Every structure is written in structure tokens, then in C-alpha cells.
Amino acid sequence: MSKKVAFxxxxxxxxxxxxxxxxxxxxxxxxTPSTEVSEVLSAELPKIGGKFIQMEDxxxxxxxxxxxxxxxxxxxxxxxxxxxxxKQELIGYGCIAEIPCVVYNVMRGGPSTGMPTGPxxxxxxxxxWGTHGDHATIxxxxxxxxxxxxxxxxxxxxxxxxxxxxxxxxxxxxxxxRERVVFPEPGELEVINRTAPSVPPAEYKPYDTKFGDVPxxxxxxxxxxxxxxxxxxxxDGFPTTKAEYVQAEExxxxxxxxxxxxxxxxxxxxxxxxxxICVVAYGSTSRSARYAVNAAREQGIKVGMFRIKTFWPFPxxxxxxxxxxxxxFIVPEMNLGMCSLEVERCAQGKAQILGxxxxxxxxxxxxxxxxxxxxxx
Amino acid sequence: MARYELRFSGAGGQGLIxxxxxxxxxASIHEGKQAVQSQxxxxxxxxxxxxxxxxxxxxxxxxxxATKVDALLALTQEACDKYSADLKDGGILLYDTDLVxxxxxxxxxxxxxxxxxxxKNEVGREIVANIVALGAMIALTGVVSRExxxxxxxxxxxxxxxxxxxxxxxxxxxxxxAASK
Amino acid sequence: MAFDYEKYIxxxxxxxxxxxxxxxxxxxxxxxxxxxxxxxxxxxTAIVSGIGCASRLPGYIDCCTxxxxxxxxxxxxxxxxxxxxxxxxILVGGDGDxxxxxxxxxxxxxxxxxxxxxxxxxxxxxxxxxxxFSPATPTGHKASTTPYGNPDPNFDIAKxxxxxxxxxxxxxxxFHANQIDKLIAEAIQHKGFSVxxxxxxxxxxxxRRNKYKSVIEMMxxxxxxxxxxxxxxxxxxxQLEGKILTGVLHKVERPxxxxxxxxxxxxxxxxx
Numbered sequence: 001m002s003k004k005v006a007f008x009x010x011x012x013x014x015x016x017x018x019x020x021x022x023x024x025x026x027x028x029x030x031x032t033p034s035t036e037v038s039e040v041l042s043a044e045l046p047k048i049g050g051k052f053i054q055m056e057d058x059x060x061x062x063x064x065x066x067x068x069x070x071x072x073x074x075x076x077x078x079x080x081x082x083x084x085x086x087k088q089e090l091i092g093y094g095c096i097a098e099i100p101c102v103v104y105n106v107m108r109g110g111p112s113t114g115m116p117t118g119p120x121x122x123x124x125x126x127x128x129w130g131t132h133g134d135h136a137t138i139x140x141x142x143x144x145x146x147x148x149x150x151x152x153x154x155x156x157x158x159x160x161x162x163x164x165x166x167x168x169x170x171x172x173x174x175x176x177x178r179e180r181v182v183f184p185e186p187g188e189l190e191v192i193n194r195t196a197p198s199v200p201p202a203e204y205k206p207y208d209t210k211f212g213d214v215p216x217x218x219x220x221x222x223x224x225x226x227x228x229x230x231x232x233x234x235x236d237g238f239p240t241t242k243a244e245y246v247q248a249e250e251x252x253x254x255x256x257x258x259x260x261x262x263x264x265x266x267x268x269x270x271x272x273x274x275x276x277i278c279v280v281a282y283g284s285t286s287r288s289a290r291y292a293v294n295a296a297r298e299q300g301i302k303v304g305m306f307r308i309k310t311f312w313p314f315p316x317x318x319x320x321x322x323x324x325x326x327x328x329f330i331v332p333e334m335n336l337g338m339c340s341l342e343v344e345r346c347a348q349g350k351a352q353i354l355g356x357x358x359x360x361x362x363x364x365x366x367x368x369x370x371x372x373x374x375x376x377x
Numbered sequence: 378m379a380r381y382e383l384r385f386s387g388a389g390g391q392g393l394i395x396x397x398x399x400x401x402x403x404a405s406i407h408e409g410k411q412a413v414q415s416q417x418x419x420x421x422x423x424x425x426x427x428x429x430x431x432x433x434x435x436x437x438x439x440x441x442x443a444t445k446v447d448a449l450l451a452l453t454q455e456a457c458d459k460y461s462a463d464l465k466d467g468g469i470l471l472y473d474t475d476l477v478x479x480x481x482x483x484x485x486x487x488x489x490x491x492x493x494x495x496x497k498n499e500v501g502r503e504i505v506a507n508i509v510a511l512g513a514m515i516a517l518t519g520v521v522s523r524e525x526x527x528x529x530x531x532x533x534x535x536x537x538x539x540x541x542x543x544x545x546x547x548x549x550x551x552x553x554x555a556a557s558k
Numbered sequence: 559m560a561f562d563y564e565k566y567i568x569x570x571x572x573x574x575x576x577x578x579x580x581x582x583x584x585x586x587x588x589x590x591x592x593x594x595x596x597x598x599x600x601x602x603t604a605i606v607s608g609i610g611c612a613s614r615l616p617g618y619i620d621c622c623t624x625x626x627x628x629x630x631x632x633x634x635x636x637x638x639x640x641x642x643x644x645x646x647x648i649l650v651g652g653d654g655d656x657x658x659x660x661x662x663x664x665x666x667x668x669x670x671x672x673x674x675x676x677x678x679x680x681x682x683x684x685x686x687x688x689x690x691f692s693p694a695t696p697t698g699h700k701a702s703t704t705p706y707g708n709p710d711p712n713f714d715i716a717k718x719x720x721x722x723x724x725x726x727x728x729x730x731x732x733f734h735a736n737q738i739d740k741l742i743a744e745a746i747q748h749k750g751f752s753v754x755x756x757x758x759x760x761x762x763x764x765x766r767r768n769k770y771k772s773v774i775e776m777m778x779x780x781x782x783x784x785x786x787x788x789x790x791x792x793x794x795x796x797q798l799e800g801k802i803l804t805g806v807l808h809k810v811e812r813p814x815x816x817x818x819x820x821x822x823x824x825x826x827x828x829x830x
Contacts, residue, residue, distance in 0.1 A: 007402045007414075025641055046826035051640050051819065056666035060633035063626065063663070067606075067637020070624065071645070075637075093627050117417075177441050178398060178414040180405040201601070220622040221642040225601050227568075227617055229625035238571070238617060239625075290439040366440050 004183040010148040010175040011036035011078070014104055014168070015044065017152030018076045020184065021191055023102075024050035025073035027064035029057055029083060032116045033172045034106040037078035058086035062103075066094055069101045070228060072194075072219025074156055078104040081114060084123055084130065091165050092131035093230045095253065098207070098217065100159035100194060102152065104168045106175040107283075107334075109361055118361030119172035121283055122335035127167045128312050134250055136257035138264060139167035139312040141282040145179035150189065151309075157192040158264065162256045163214050169311065171334060173284035173363055197224065205236045207249070213256050257313055265315050268307035271297060275304030277376045278322050279330045280343055282308040285364050289332060292369035303373050308339070319346035328352035328376035332364045352376060378410070378435050381520055382443045385510070386428040386460040387452030392507030395533070396450075397429030399511055403521040403529035404433045410521075413441040426456040433520050448518045450510050451477050452492065469517050471510070471553065488517060490556045495548055505545035512549025517557060523550060566590045566600070568620040575614055579765075579773030581732025581758040582612050585679050588730075588738025588756075589648070590619070595743050603646040606635040608655040611686045611760075612679040615650045629660025632667040632676065639674055643816035646746065649676040654684045654692035657713050661693070668722035671750040672815035677742060678715055678753065679732075681760035689763025700767040715755045720808045725750035727808040731757040733780035734804065744806065750814050757784070757802065 008016070015037045018026075026041045038054065045052045051068065055061040061077050069075040079087060084105045094101055107123045109115030127139045138158050142148040151168055159166040197204050197216040201224045208215045215235075218224035231239035232246040240246065257264060271293055272278060281289035286307045296303045306322060308315060319342075322329075328351050331340045340355040347353060356372050358364050383400065385393040394416045401414035416429040432438045448469040451457035454477050457470075461481040464470060472480070474489040492513065496506035508530055515526040527546055534542045567590070576582045593603070603621040607613035609628035616623035622645075626634040631649045639647045656664050656678045667674065683701060684690040691701035693713045701708060719727045726748040728741040738756060745752035759765060759776040770776045787805040790798060823829050 005406060007398065007406055007412075025637075027637060043826070045828075046819075046823040047828045049823055049828040049830060053636070053640055053819075055633060055636070056662050059630065060636075060663050060666070063630040063633030064637030064640070066626075067624070067634040067639075068641040069637075070634075071638045071641035073641045089627055090630065173415065173441060176415065178401060179438075180412070220604050220624075220638055221602060221645045223601050225620060225622050227623045227625070229617070230627050231625070284441060287439040287441055294439070363440075363442055365442070365444065367444070 003185065006181050006183070007178055008145055008181050009036055009178050010142065010145045010170050011106070012040050013145045013149040013181050014078070014152050014170070015040035016181075016183070017149035018102070018156070019044055019048070020149070020189065021074060021153040021156035022193065023074045023076045023156065024048065025065070025068035025075040026050075026052045026077065027055055027061045027068060027075070028077050028079065029055055029061045031058070031080045031083045033108055033175055034078040034080045034104065037104060041076070058083040059090060062087040062090035065101050066090060066097075066099050069099050070220050072222060074160065075101045076104060077101070078106070080106045081108050081110045081123060082112065084126055088130040092133060092135065094165040095131065095135035096133070096230055096232070097228050098163040098253065099165070100163050100217070101165050102155045102159055102168060103165055104152065104170075107169055107171045109359065115361045117172070119284065119363055120334045120359065121171050121285065122338065122359065123169060124311050124335070125338050127169055134254065136164065136254045137167065137312040138162070138164070138257060138310070139169050141308055141311050142168065142170050142174055143283055143286045143307065144174065145177065146181050148174060149181055153189050153191065157190060160192050160194045161214070162260070163217055164256065167312070169283070171283040171285075201225065207233060207235045207237060209235060209252065213252050213259065261313050264310060265313055266309040267315050267318055268309060270305040270307060272304035272306060272322070275302050276327050277301065277303040277330065277373055278326045278328075279303065279305045279332065279369060279373070280308065280319070280339060281305055281332055282311060282339065285332050285334060288364050288366045289369055291366035292373065295366060295370055296373050301373060311339075314342045314346070316346050319343055320348070323347035323350040326351055328354060330354050330356065330369060330372050330376070332356035332369050332372070334358050334364060378433070380432060380434045380438070381518070382446050383431045383433070383448045383514065383518065383520065384428055384443055384446050384460060385450045385514070386426065386456035387450070388456065389425060389427040391427070391452055392504070393427055393450070393452070394429045396507040396511040397431050399529045399533055400514065400521070400526070401431045401433070402533070403525045404431070407525040407528050408521045410435060411437050413438045415441055426453065426459045428456070428460055448514060450514055452506070452510065453477065454479060457481065471513055471517060486557070488553065488557045490552045492549070495552060496545060500541065500545045500548055502541060505541055508542050508545035509549035512546040513553030516550040516553040561591060563587060563590050566593055566620055568618055571618050574618055576611060577762045579759065579761040580611070581681065581756070582615065582679055584732045584735050585677065585738060585756050585758065586615050586618065588735060589650070589677065589742055591739035592742035592746060595739065596746055598646050598746075602644065603648065604635070604638050606631045606638065606647060606649050608651045608660055609686070610652040610655045610684065612650055612652040613655055629655055629658070630663060631655070632660060632663035635674055636667060636670070636672055639672055640816060640819065643673070647674040648746065649674060651678060652685070653678060653680040653682065653694035653715065657693045657715055657718065665718070665722035668719050668724040668751050668753070670815040671723060671725050671812050673749055673751070675742065675745045675752045675754065678755045679758045680715055680755055681758040681764060683760050683764040685760045685763050689767060702763070702767070716753070716807050719753040719755075723751075723812070724753045724808070725810050725812045726752035726806070728753070728806045729755045729757070729802070729804045731780040731784050731804060732759060733777045734784060737804070741806070748809065750812055
């Protein structure tokens with residue numbers, strides 16, 4: 001019972017989670033509703049000799065983040081909607097150059113300036129498709145303050161393990177609400193560090209597939225010298241336009257995620273065993289859904305919830321299996337139907353899909369979900 | 378105890394967010410219950426009507442916002458007008474008698490005293506009006522014990538202001554009990 | 559004995575992509591001589607660039623090299639430098655990359671006075687994309703997107719750097735090849751953000767549109783317009799008309815960013 005507890009906002013918990021994961025570098029730009037992350041880390045990072053920099057703009061923050069990560073640091077940035085749009089250029093750079101980092105994006109209303117203090121879940125597609133070109137995406141969806149802490153740690157683990165940018169996408173409600181956080185002890189949560197090269201500098205290639213789909217990444221200034229570019233590249237990091245290399249490289253980068261989908265995808269099944277109706281929810285909306293499922297069960301309705309914890313890669317397999325079991329899916333989300341599209345894709349017409357969509361800056365309340373549950377035929 | 382919803386409302390700058398946080402801390406850190414606190418943000422939080430909500434339960438709180446408010450604090454007329462519509466039947470409305478003169482219709486207890494003036498004239502500093510209000514809300518709702526509420530207040534304030542806040546908390550607690558008789 | 563450039567060139571990466579007559583190779587050789595004169599350790603040196611012809615330079619140098627996105631060199635480099643202040647960080651790029659799309663990162667790197675050196679090869683044009691006008695293209699001149707003459711006023715890059723707070727600013731030209739290494743070496747040795755603008759030529763996309771008959775003519779123009787700052791002191795305003803000052807234009811001592819951040823760490827109690 002000696003564990004440290006605190007009453008924190010989601011954003012604050014994200015900052016402490018990053019420190020637990022070994023983050024020593026933060027680059028960001030002020031934007032509502034994510035600034036508490038930078039405020040906490042500007043105070044905490046220097047205490048451990050880490051670096052915090054507020055850059056001139058969102059793009060610069062993403063660039064500095066990638067620079068810090070290439071210099072060997074575990075690196076975090078935080079942003080929101082318009083900032084995520086701006087960062088997309090260099091999120092793509094992180095994907096192609098395979099630089100581990102974590103992008104914590106608090107979802108607020110949009111497009112553009114939208115509703116800076118209103119909650120939203122409308123960045124889920126932006127996280128996946130916002131940067132141009134084919135690439136794999138990992139995006140995690142915390143639903144509580146404690147989970148925000150833990151998911152940041154997991155995001156760093158996935159970023160370092162698969163050598164890629166990883167998104168954490170809390171909605172504004174999760175980011176700003178306060179709850180009790182029980183801080184894990186050192187060693188309690190897994191912390192994965194970057195795999196250092198096993199070959200001497202003279203033999204090192206930054207994209208050497210001899211070591212598998214995720215080649216070890218050396219740090220600048222660690223005795224290794226190598227080239228990094230945003231162009232399609234050869235195993236030694238130098239640009240190429242040779243068709244066979246480009247195709248293989250792009251496929252490998254996506255395979256890093258697709259081949260490990262069962263390990264990456266996490267979800268929660270709530271009262272689904274005998275369910276005839278499944279609410280598919282994520283983030284704060286899953287809390288309304290849980291309330292609604294409990295209430296509907298009391299009325300004798302066989303309903304459960306599938307809670308998405310990893311939005312990307314999408315839990316295709318699980319939704320496909322559910323589609324064969326349930327009559328209908330309810331998909332409540334604070335956007336005009338983004339997750340619904342994915343559920344539709346997976347359900348392949350086997351189950352009815354009803355969306356509950358709100359973009360008015362108000363959360364989806366349990367009552368709305370209960371009503372929709374009753375509509376399933 | 379079942380899910381219990383409290384809303385602290387008033388004008389931006391009255392310290393209502395802090396009052397909500399302290400209550401939630403009292404419940405979740407000191408009393409061992411589950412609590413979630415949330416608040417209004419942005420231009421709304423910098424003047425005009427502002428609110429802070431706390432949901433307390435024995436089991437983990439699912440929906441983090443208010444559905445039907447069990448207890449509402451209103452420190453301004455504007456806040457009272459804006460935020461009292463979803464006050465539960467049998468709920469509690471605590472209001473400042475100097476600032477809230479038109480009370481909403483409804484089947485709930487309406488308890489008022491001069492909260493801000495108590496802070497200003499009896500405790501000595503208007504800035505602790507939020508703590509007076511917090512003491513009163515705890516007295517009226519019993520969602521946390523008097524002692525745990527005080528512990529949470531004192532763990533939040535600097536050394537130099539301990540006595541002031543203690544006094545504010547006690548004044549609110551006593552006055553609310555007196556007003557509810 | 560002739561200078562051995564191979565020492566800093568990456569084996570197997572030449573020939574370079576630059577056109578015959580382009581001055582970027584001259585600048586690269588100047589950079590290599592400067593690095594050699596300072597005995598920069600390759601593994602401890604990062605060369606960072608954006609996008610464009612000049613930004614291909616890092617690929618040829620045998621160091622930690624980072625070819626970033628268009629305009630973003632200064633911001634990536636800031637991340638590398640802050641993460642590893644002990645590294646030498648040198649930025650290279652062109653006028654469009656550095657002062658248009660990268661203008662914001664450029665002025666803020668100047669403002670922070672972070673200890674890095676930025677070599678801007680100013681050839682007055684976007685070369686790689688085929689000769690569109692840049693913020694450095696002189697007013698009235700022709701580019702592929704200013705067929706009737708450029709209506710835009712242009713930046714004086716060195717003055718921009720000084721105004722934004724760079725603590726060392728120098729200017730050279732691709733014609734004055736022997737001066738380039740000295741300017742770059744002095745810039746690298748300077749503590750703070752140093753900018754070296756090298757007036758360069760692009761015969762392929764700028765020269766041919768602006769009535770330069772040959773590379774030699776373009777080089778001769780650089781020779782004619784350049785006036786060393788010392789010599790300029792003795793010249794009248796009339797004599798300086800149309801001339802461009804070269805040499806060290808600005809050198810001041812100002813707190814350096816990484817050192818200032820080290821103080822932040824100390825104040826926070828995080829110093830080892």
C-alpha cells in the first residue's frame with residue numbers, strides 16, 4: 001500500500017507516463033487542449049537532465065523531436081487537431097526513415113480551429129491517413145487517466161520496438177478530467193529500449209534487413225556514422241529509385257505492423273459472451289457505453305461492449321468474429337462516423353450498424369446509447 | 378454509496394475548479410472512493426459562468442460527466458440559471474443568498490447563506506470563498522467525512538494559509554448545517 | 559601535396575548530382591577543408607540539410623548525415639544538437655529551402671543562438687524543381703514562374719540572419735573559393751548560431767534565363783560584385799552601388815542555447 005498515488009488530469013498523467021518510459025526529450029508547441037503535457041515536462045525533464053524545447057511551430061516541434069530521437073533519445077511531442085495536421089509532413093518522415101517517437105494528440109473539435117476546448121474523436125482517420133503515402137500506423141486510445149499513463153509507456157515500447165512514430169489519441173475529456181492515478185513501481189510495467197546495433201560501425205547499415213523487418217537503429221554521436229533521408233532508400237540509407245528496392249522497403253515497413261498485429265492490438269470485451277448487440281466504443285465514449293450497457297442489462301437487454309484500445313491497426317479479426325454473432329453494432333463516437341466505416345468494413349454486411357455521432361462539443365451521454373440499443377432490430 | 382454527482386458553479390476566478398478538485402481528492406485519495414473531476418474550459422472558464430463537476434462512487438466511475446445532478450452549488454445568478462436544469466428531484470441546491478435571488482423551480486432542497494461575505498467578513502479573505510463553499514457542500518451532502526474534506530483542503534494550500542483555510546472550511550461547514558435546519 | 563578530399567568523402571557516393579558549372583561542389587570542398595582544418599571527428603559531426611540541390615551535399619560527406627524534409631533542416635538540427643550538445647552540427651542548404659519554406663525555423667535558430675553553423679548556398683533560384691523564383695531571386699529577374707520578370711522584392715539573407723539574432727554572419731562567393739573554408743572554419747569555431755551565405759551560381763535554371771552566356775560570365779559577376787568588408791570601409795556610397803559585401807559581416811558574443819539549457823537543468827537540480 002506504499003504506492004504513490006495522485007489525483008491528475010489525463011494530460012499530466014501522460015507526462016508522468018512518458019518519464020516512466022524513459023523519455024528524456026520533448027519538443028512541442030503550445031496548443032489547447034494539450035499544453036499541460038508540456039507544462040509538466042518543462043518542469044520535470046530538466047530535473048533528470050532531460051531536454052525540453054518549445055519550438056517555433058508545430059512542424060518545427062516534430063522536426064526537433066525526430067532530431068532528438070535520432071540522437072538516441074526517447075522522444076515525445078504533444079499536440080491537438082491543427083497541430084496534428086501540421087505535423088503530418090514529418091510524421092511521414094518518421095515513418096519512412098523509421099524513427100521511433102510518440103505523438104500524443106488530444107482530439108478536439110475540427111476541422112481547422114474548430115472547437116479548441118470541446119471534446120472530439122475526429123482525428124482517428126487523420127492519424128492513419130493524414131500523411132501522404134503508404135505507411136503503417138499504430139494509435140492507442142486511452143479511456144481513463146490511469147490508462148493514459150500506461151498507454152504512453154506502451155506507446156514508447158511499440159515505437160522503440162517497431163522503429164516508428166506511435167500515436168496516442170485521448171479525446172479532450174480524457175485529457176482534461178482528473179482521476180486517481182496509482183503510479184506503478186519501477187519494473188512493474190514493461191519498458192522496452194531501442195535495440196542497438198550488434199555490428200561494428202564499419203559494417204553498420206541503418207536499414208539492414210539481415211536483422212529482420214526492424215533493423216537496429218544506431219544513435220548519432222554514438223560512434224556510428226550513417227545517412228538518413230526521407231527519400232526511398234537502400235539498406236545503407238542512401239536514396240534509390242530502383243523499383244525492386246522501393247517496393248520491398250515499403251512492404252517491409254507496413255509488415256512491421258501487420259505481421260505483429262495480434263501483439264499490437266489490445267481491446268476489452270465487456271459483457272459480450274451472450275450479447276446480441278455490441279457497442280463498439282473507444283476513449284471517453286466507452287465510459288458512456290459501459291454505463292449504458294449496465295443500464296440496458298438491468299432492463300434485460302443482451303448487450304455488451306467491445307472497447308477499442310488500439311484503433312490502428314484496427315481490430316479487424318475481433319470485429320469480424322463479432323459480426324457473425326451479434327445482430328447489430330452500435331458505434332457511438334464524437335465524429336460523423338469514422339469508426340463506423342471500419343466496423344462496416346469488418347462486418348461485411350453481416351450485422352446492422354447504427355452510429356451515434358456528435359460533433360457539437362458535448363459528450364455522447366449514456367441515455368443516447370441506451371435509446372439506440374433499443375432501436376436494434 | 379451509489380453514484381453521486383456534484384456541480385460547483387459560479388463565475389470564472391471564484392476558485393470553483395479548485396473546490397471541485399479538492400472534493401474529488403478527498404473522496405479518491407483520503408476516503409478511498411472513486412472520483413472523477415471535470416470542468417468547463419476556454420473563454421467560458423475565464424469569466425462568465427463556469428462549472429466544475431465531481432462524480433463520486435464506490436465502484437469505478439464510468440460516465441465522467443453529470444447525468445442528473447445530486448448537489449449543485451451556485452455562486453452567481455447566471456450560473457444558477459444556466460446549470461440548475463438537470464438538478465435531481467430530492468437533490469440539493471446550495472446558493473449564495475446575496476448573489477442568487479431568483480431560485481429555480483423544482484423539487485429539491487434549497488439552502489442558502491452569504492457564502493462570499495462569510496469568507497470576506499468572517500474568515501477575513503474573499504479568496505477563500507471557494508473553501509467556505511466546499512465546507513458547506515460537504516456538510517450538506519456527506520459525500521466525504523468532515524475530517525477527510527479538511528485533510529484534502531490542507532494538503533493543497535501553502536503553509537502560510539493553513540489556518541485561514543481551516544477557518545474557511547469550518548465556517549462553511551457550520552453555516553450550511555445551521556442554514557439547513 | 560594536393561589536399562586529400564577523399565578523407566571526408568563517403569566511399570562510392572560520387573559522382574554528385576550537381577550540373578556542370580554549379581558552384582555547390584566548390585562549397586562542399588570548402589566545407590571539407592574547413593572540417594579538416596578543425597580536425598572534426600566524423601562520428602561526432604552531423605551534417606543536416608533540407609531539400610534541394612544543395613541539400614544533397616550531406617550524402618557525400620562521411621559523417622552522421624541527415625537529409626530532412628523541405629525547409630526543416632534547422633529544426634531537425636536543433637533537436638540533434640539539444641539532445642547531444644557535444645556534437646558538431648553543420649547545416650547546408652539553398653536559399654529557397656532556408657529562407658522560404660524554412661524561413662521560420664531559420665530565424666528562430668538565429669534567435670536561440672544555438673551552437674550550429676548554417677551554410678546557405680544562395681544561387682537565387684529553386685534549382686531542383688526547375689528554376690522557380692525564390693525569396694533571393696532579384697526583382698525583375700526571370701525564373702520559370704516569373705516569365706515577365708520577378709515582381710517580388712528579395713531577402714538579403716545575411717541581414718536577415720543578423721536581424722534575427724545570429725551571432726556570427728559571413729558571406730563569401732563560389733568564385734572566391736579559397737575564402738570559403740576560412741569563413742566556414744571561423745563560423746564553426748564561433749560559439750553560437752553562425753550563418754555563412756555563399757553566393758553561388760545555377761547556370762542551368764537561372765543563368766540561361768537571365769542572359770548569362772556562360773558559367774564563366776556568372777563567376778565573373780560574383781568576382782565583380784564582391785567587395786571585402788575591409789575594402790568597403792574605404793569606399794564611397796557611390797563606389798559601393800551594386801556591390802555585395804563579403805567576409806565576416808557580424809560577430810558578437812551572446813549566450814548560447816545549449817549552455818543556457820544546461821543552466822536550466824542545474825536550476826532544476828538535474829545536473830550530474
